[in-house]
Amino acid sequence: MARRNKGALALLVCICLLIASAEAEAPYRFFDWEVTYGDISPLGVPQQGILINGQFPGPEIECQTNDNLIINVRNSLPEPFLLSFNGLQQRKNSWQDGVSGTNCPIPPGQNFTYHLQAKDQIGSFFYFPSLAFHKAAGGFGAIRIQSRPRIPVPFPPPADEYTVLIGDWYNTSHKALQATLDSGNELPSPDGILINGKGPDGANFTVEQGKTYRLRISNVGLQNTLNFMIQDHDMSLVEVEGTHTVQNSYTSLDVHPSQSLSVLFTANRPARDYHIAVSTRFANSTLNSTAVLRYAGSSLPVSRWLAAGPSDVNFSLNQARSIRTNLTASGPRPNPQGSYHYGSINVTRTIRLANSAGQVGGKRRYAVNGVSFVEADTPLKLADYYNISGVFRLGGIPDAPPVEGAAEVRNETAVMDSDHRSFVEVVFENSEESVQSWHLDGYSVFVVGMDVGNWSEQSREGYNLEDAVSRCTVQVYPRGWTAILIALDNVGMWNVRSEVWARRYLGQQFYLRVYTPTHSFRDELPIPDNALLCGRATATNSSRLASRY
Ligand SMILES: *[C@@H]1O[C@H](CO)[C@@H](O)[C@H](O)[C@H]1NC(C)=O
Ligand SMILES: *[C@@H]1O[C@H](CO)[C@@H](O)[C@H](O)[C@H]1NC(C)=O
Ligand SMILES: *[C@@H]1O[C@H](CO)[C@@H](O)[C@H](O)[C@H]1NC(C)=O
Ligand SMILES: *[C@@H]1O[C@H](CO)[C@@H](O)[C@H](O)[C@H]1NC(C)=O
Ligand SMILES: *[C@@H]1O[C@H](CO)[C@@H](O)[C@H](O)[C@H]1NC(C)=O
Ligand SMILES: *[C@@H]1O[C@H](CO)[C@@H](O)[C@H](O)[C@H]1NC(C)=O
Numbered sequence: 048m049a050r051r052n053k054g055a056l057a058l059l060v061c062i063c064l065l066i067a068s069a070e071a072e073a074p075y076r077f078f079d080w081e082v083t084y085g086d087i088s089p090l091g092v093p094q095q096g097i098l099i100n101g102q103f104p105g106p107e108i109e110c111q112t113n114d115n116l117i118i119n120v121r122n123s124l125p126e127p128f129l130l131s132f133n134g135l136q137q138r139k140n141s142w143q144d145g146v147s148g149t150n151c152p153i154p155p156g157q158n159f160t161y162h163l164q165a166k167d168q169i170g171s172f173f174y175f176p177s178l179a180f181h182k183a184a185g186g187f188g189a190i191r192i193q194s195r196p197r198i199p200v201p202f203p204p205p206a207d208e209y210t211v212l213i214g215d216w217y218n219t220s221h222k223a224l225q226a227t228l229d230s231g232n233e234l235p236s237p238d239g240i241l242i243n244g245k246g247p248d249g250a251n252f253t254v255e256q257g258k259t260y261r262l263r264i265s266n267v268g269l270q271n272t273l274n275f276m277i278q279d280h281d282m283s284l285v286e287v288e289g290t291h292t293v294q295n296s297y298t299s300l301d302v303h304p305s306q307s308l309s310v311l312f313t314a315n316r317p318a319r320d321y322h323i324a325v326s327t328r329f330a331n332s333t334l335n336s337t338a339v340l341r342y343a344g345s346s347l348p349v350s351r352w353l354a355a356g357p358s359d360v361n362f363s364l365n366q367a368r369s370i371r372t373n374l375t376a377s378g379p380r381p382n383p384q385g386s387y388h389y390g391s392i393n394v395t396r397t398i399r400l401a402n403s404a405g406q407v408g409g410k411r412r413y414a415v416n417g418v419s420f421v422e423a424d425t426p427l428k429l430a431d432y433y434n435i436s437g438v439f440r441l442g443g444i445p446d447a448p449p450v451e452g453a454a455e456v457r458n459e460t461a462v463m464d465s466d467h468r469s470f471v472e473v474v475f476e477n478s479e480e481s482v483q484s485w486h487l488d489g490y491s492v493f494v495v496g497m498d499v500g501n502w503s504e505q506s507r508e509g510y511n512l513e514d515a516v517s518r519c520t521v522q523v524y525p526r527g528w529t530a531i532l533i534a535l536d537n538v539g540m541w542n543v544r545s546e547v548w549a550r551r552y553l554g555q556q557f558y559l560r561v562y563t564p565t566h567s568f569r570d571e572l573p574i575p576d577n578a579l580l581c582g583r584a585t586a587t588n589s590s591r592l593a594s595r596y
């Protein structure tokens with residue numbers, strides 16, 4: 048018996064080594080990117096845009112599960128810059144997350160090489176500039192992670208796939224918008240909607256009659272939920288942020304800020320041009336825009352069509368609830384994702400996070416549980432690693448909103464602490480009139496419930512504990528709540544943020560430190576050799592302090 052165990056152990060070791068070497072041999076893809084300012088005029092008005100290798104939007108990252116992505120970013124802006132990768136989980140590697148709490152900015156004229164891996168992931172995501180208000184100037188682009196060749200995909204290969212980056216847009220400069228926020232004011236409504244960086248009918252997609260296409264849609268805008276529809280064509284939803292979904296048919300889909308999804312549609316209508324329509328939802332004044340869907344060989348122009356998307360919250364809520372995981376479909380691995388029974392794991396901690404708007408010193412701030420995040424002079428991850436005290440306060444965010452009446456806002460560089468391998472329920476509570484969109488870096492989370500009204504313990508009875516979708520960005524409806532379950536299995540310092548960009552800029556974010564006392568490379572990768580230093584993490588400081596490790 049003992050011998051057999053030894054044999055089994057040896058076999059296991061062998062398999063582990065095989066897996067390890069297979070991982071080590073995952074292909075490398077190299078990207079060399081230069082970031083510059085350049086003139087763009089997507090809404091017909093010239094303005095300063097952020098270009099990557101001269102492109103707006105930036106180049107696409109096309110890769111496969113487990114690929115290593117080596118992205119050298121040269122900052123040719125006259126100011127600091129960072130890119131972050133929405134939805135890339137950065138397993139054990141928050142060093143590469145590219146937000147101000149994890150990385151020093153790339154100084155003007157310098158470069159930083161990101162070492163990323165699309166570890167155990169598939170799906171549609173995007174990258175974006177994370178500092179200042181750069182996102183309002185572009186600098187974003189699509190990420191597509193394809194399944195590995197022998198992993199089944201739950202639909203026949205489409206004839207082609209197209210990236211569709213949609214977003215609200217201001218025709219004024221990002222610096223003017225930032226100045227508005229810095230002076231304590233709110234932003235006006237956006238001026239228009241862009242589709243792949245272009246204004247009305249600027250983008251076009253050509254299809255052949257009878258064929259089926261995949262669209263990978265991401266909302267890269269600053270604040271608005273966007274409704275997406277294709278004139279006279281239904282869409283079948285197949286993926287949201289890395290999860291293969293039950294393939295329901297929709298005539299229109301809501302895409303909340305920073306969410307991504309994939310649809311299939313078949314070009315099965317009479318050959319002519321059709322409109323792809325994108326319009327804002329839940330906004331005070333509706334904006335809309337169109338792109339052209341062109342049947343190859345047809346010269347019939349697009350017919351007039353006013354995309355009247357639905358406008359009530361119930362419609363959107365019901366649609367959100369209909370989005371479920373296809374439990375028999377493969378994910379990044381051949382075993383169906385449903386084999387992970389998230390619904391039967393005991394929750395070890397419940398965290399309720401309420402957004403609010405307030406004033407600090409006469410200026411507009413946004414908060415989470417009454418705390419409005421302020422940036423530190425040193426990335427929190429580096430401060431934590433080098434044990435530099437006084438940069439942030441651990442435990443600064445309470446696990447529940449302040450009781451009513453005490454809901455004033457204070458500014459703080461607050462970090463929430465949590466234990467590696469705990470299983471956490473997070474309830475986002477929104478008592479405001481606008482839709483919220485929340486994102487957690489480093490993770491994909493199970494969206495088990497959402498509703499309008501107040502959350503209570505009874506709300507748990509309605510949770511979907513079978514086939515909830517796992518994604519990285521979740522919406523919360525006006526005066527409503529959304530509940531998620533998370534297995535905290537990724538050590539690091541992770542940004543939890545509002546994807547309504549002005550709210551994030553003015554404090555509706557914080558960092559979640561997923562901690563383990565054992566400093567093992569099995570749990571967290573070592574600090575990269577090329578890590579930039581800044582603030583209180585200086586070269587002399589860090590070489591002295593690093594000896595602790
Ligand atoms: C800058 O780019 C060079 C290669 O051109 C690379 O060797 C170096 O590590 C990069 N710098 C950083 C900080 O990543
Ligand atoms: C779920 O995935 C399976 C396996 O790939 C596929 O055959 C089936 O059509 C999918 N079902 C739905 C409802 O999407
Ligand atoms: C920006 O867009 C708004 C709304 O579409 C328009 O009223 C305004 O004139 C535009 N600004 C400039 C500088 O053209
Ligand atoms: C269609 O889009 C492509 C780029 O995607 C562009 O090169 C082409 O000029 C566009 N065609 C028309 C008629 O707008
Ligand atoms: C609509 O306008 C009102 C009043 O200006 C404001 O309080 C509210 O937040 C706005 N709603 C949205 C969705 O922007
Ligand atoms: C789309 O915008 C145009 C111009 O602002 C407006 O005339 C039209 O009514 C809008 N359509 C919808 C469905 O909101």
Ligand SMILES: *[C@@H]1O[C@H](CO)[C@@H](O)[C@H](O)[C@H]1NC(C)=O
Pocket residue numbers: 359361
């Ligand atoms: C939305 O649904 C709720 C019940 O879930 C109902 O009370 C409310 O009247 C509905 N609102 C609309 C506009 O249909």
Ligand SMILES: *[C@@H]1O[C@H](CO)[C@@H](O)[C@H](O)[C@H]1NC(C)=O
Pocket residue numbers: 391392393
């Ligand atoms: C979960 O909690 C229940 C009741 O507290 C307990 O009986 C059960 O053993 C726990 N399950 C696991 C997997 O820990």
Ligand SMILES: *[C@@H]1O[C@H](CO)[C@@H](O)[C@H](O)[C@H]1NC(C)=O
Pocket residue numbers: 434435436595
């Ligand atoms: C970190 O530094 C503080 C003082 O700044 C000290 O009290 C603490 O013991 C240090 N922690 C570790 C793990 O070295």
Ligand SMILES: *[C@@H]1O[C@H](CO)[C@@H](O)[C@H](O)[C@H]1NC(C)=O
Pocket residue numbers: 451478500501
């Ligand atoms: C929901 O909670 C708020 C306090 O956060 C309270 O003012 C309101 O009355 C509650 N609404 C209902 C329907 O219980």
